[in-house]
Amino acid sequence: MNDFTKFIKSNQEQAVASWVNYLNQVRIDQLLSSFKEQDENLLNALSSVDDAVKRINLEVVTSNRGGQHGMHGFIAELAEVGIGNARKHILGQDPVYQWVNDNGPVDLVRGSVDIQQKFVASGGRFSLGAITEHLEKYPDYVKNGGKYQIPRDHFEVVKRLYSMPPEESGKFLSRSGDGPSFTDWRRIDAFFRQGSIDLESLEPSTLEYRQVQRGVYESTMADEENSLRSIDRSLRDNAYQESLPTLGEGASATLTAAAVEGGTAFVLAVVAKKRQGTQFREFTQQDWIDIAGQTGVSFGKGGIRGSSIYALTNFTATSAAVASSIVTASFGIAEQANKLRRGEIDELEFIENAELLSLEAAVSALSSFVGQAVIPVPVLGAVIGNTVGAIMYRTVASSLSTREAELVERYLDEQRVLDEQLAAEHQELIQKLDEGMSDYLGLLERAFSPDVQIALLGSAELARRLGVPADEILDSEEKIHAYFLD
Structure with missing residues (x-):
């Protein structure tokens, strides 16, 4: 989805949210x-x-x-x-x-x-x-x-x-x-x-x-x-009682949101086809099937958006702009979850994409909220606020993207070098540990041998390896007699 399409859909989503908020405010x-x-x-x-x-x-x-x-x-x-x-x-x-x-x-x-x-x-x-x-x-x-x-x-x-x-x-x-x-x-x-x-x-x-x-x-x-x-x-x-939300008003919000989102998707799908070089009169049956499919999916999403915003704004302490952003982020994260299950992205990409979607939704919500407060005209203030906020966000994001990419690339290079170095050191330590363990097991085997002479020599060697002073090690008959008889 290109930036223009995102921009249009974001405005449409916040417009629906502002309209639902207007219905609530009227009551x-x-x-x-x-x-x-x-x-x-x-x-x-x-x-x-x-x-x-x-x-x-x-x-x-x-x-x-x-x-x-x-x-x-x-x-x-x-x-x-x-x-x-x-x-x-x-x-x-x-x-x-x-x-x-x-x-x-x-x-x-x-x-x-x-x-x-x-x-x-x-x-x-x-x-x-x-x-x-x-x-x-x-x-x-x-x-x-x-x-x-x-x-x-x-x-x-x-x-x-x-x-x-x-x-x-x-x-x-x-x-x-x-x-x-x-x-x-x-x-x-x-x-x-x-x-x-x-x-x-x-x-x-x-x-x-x-x-x-x-x-x-x-x-x-x-x-x-x-x-x-x-x-x-x-x-x-x-x-x-008359001011409470009603099933009829909720149904109206649902249908209106579905119609708006479906209509927006239809227009964007037609525009996308025309940008590919296909004239309107040249649309094939498959083109119309594609357009209808996108429109139907968006119609369903719009219905969910309308009913969700109406419910969140009336039964929880959630503003319309935030409610719309929650729904938008939920749709986006669900799509990323499907990609993760299909193996199209890994876990790290899933987390990064989900964070980015949440950030964009938060920027949209804040911009719409501020716009509606500054321009207290239903729908218009939210759309203008979202437009300004989206442009500012994308401008700042694009201006920082080059530097951020360089920093990330340099960081990744440093991590790769460090990883190779640590891997070599780790392998060397493992090898030394294996050698030391082999010697230690050999000493233990000799120290506890059934053969008394071998066991005596093995015990003495084990004591020396463990740092026992040489004069305290019983490695000769004289030392043994002196230790037990004197």
């Missing part, structure tokens, strides 16, 4: 943006509840507005506005409730809908009696699109009894005072039989009747704040 940016927006949403939601509590304390409780029996109605209005807007804020939506506060026919406005709130427990009519009084005073209220809002628990009872047929009402409703009674059903039935209003004109409040009483509303609003925080955590969890 991360979206997650951080979602968290930032949610911070503001939660703040606005809690502020809406806090403002409602402050207004209730100041404008209703402190001023005793509505008196002992009517205060809870004004508490309910402000609580509905605060909670209703808070539940919009937590979802990132605009507030919809406004408190009218003019003692007129409308208590609240939700968007373009007028709302009259009735929180009345007296009379046992689930706030419907208060609606009747309001309709008598403002007969066109419903016709003009207005709605009545009653406590949520009141609405549930009204809706249930409204839908109950007469034949069931006397059979299933309580007559002991536990739960809705038959009398309640009759009152609700009579209310709707008047025909001035239907169930569609009623709606439940966010709160129940008991939750807006003077001694209870603060805990009600505190519970709502806890509920808002719970919703906030759920929304953040959803945003985090």
Whole structure:
């Protein structure tokens, strides 16, 4: 593979890595943006509840507005506005409730809908009696699109009894005072039989009747704040789950990388054929088979590269540039391993080639990383960085190659001379060792001979060879007699 082909493939590989990194970064940016927006949403939601509590304390409780029996109605209005807007804020939506506060026919406005709130427990009519009084005073209220809002628990009872047929009402409703009674059903039935209003004109409040009483509303609003925080955590969890890598995105990265690498290989294969002097129209069937083979292999490598980079960047602490270089080095080393198994290179060449491949991959990774940091444009920065880094690396490598080759050649010559010299000395030492060992074995044989006379002479000779002083060696009868008898 020539330098130009290496250069193109290196840029293509880092471009794929940069693109995968861009996909990952988009998800991360979206997650951080979602968290930032949610911070503001939660703040606005809690502020809406806090403002409602402050207004209730100041404008209703402190001023005793509505008196002992009517205060809870004004508490309910402000609580509905605060909670209703808070539940919009937590979802990132605009507030919809406004408190009218003019003692007129409308208590609240939700968007373009007028709302009259009735929180009345007296009379046992689930706030419907208060609606009747309001309709008598403002007969066109419903016709003009207005709605009545009653406590949520009141609405549930009204809706249930409204839908109950007469034949069931006397059979299933309580007559002991536990739960809705038959009398309640009759009152609700009579209310709707008047025909001035239907169930569609009623709606439940966010709160129940008991939750807006003077001694209870603060805990009600505190519970709502806890509920808002719970919703906030759920929304953040959803945003985090949506930001996680997906099988679909991984498949897209795999296919895109395969297509890019396969396309690059196709172009390079065609260019290589043309450089050999073959015109495009002269390509033979074998030429196209060769091109298709190279394209197919690169398509497979590209798929492996895309999936590997996606996995490494999402499930390990590895940057895209480094991940691509790891894959590139792995492919190269695997190819060198095949050559080693086929006997095309020896172990030393395998190690040297693997080191060189790893070095080039590291230079590519570092250059792409720096380029992307300096030029924060997806893909473009990585390609430019890799281009500059590759050119600098090859320039430095070529400028040093001549001197390095001379140094290596001189070193090899010195090693050859030294090897020959050491080999000669080694052979000489081996020969001397063999001669000495032969003499030593001969002495041992004589020293331990069954013949006493031979053994005596052999022992004496062995002692002299081992450096025993001559006067201490028993090599004569006189010395033996003197040693044992004197």
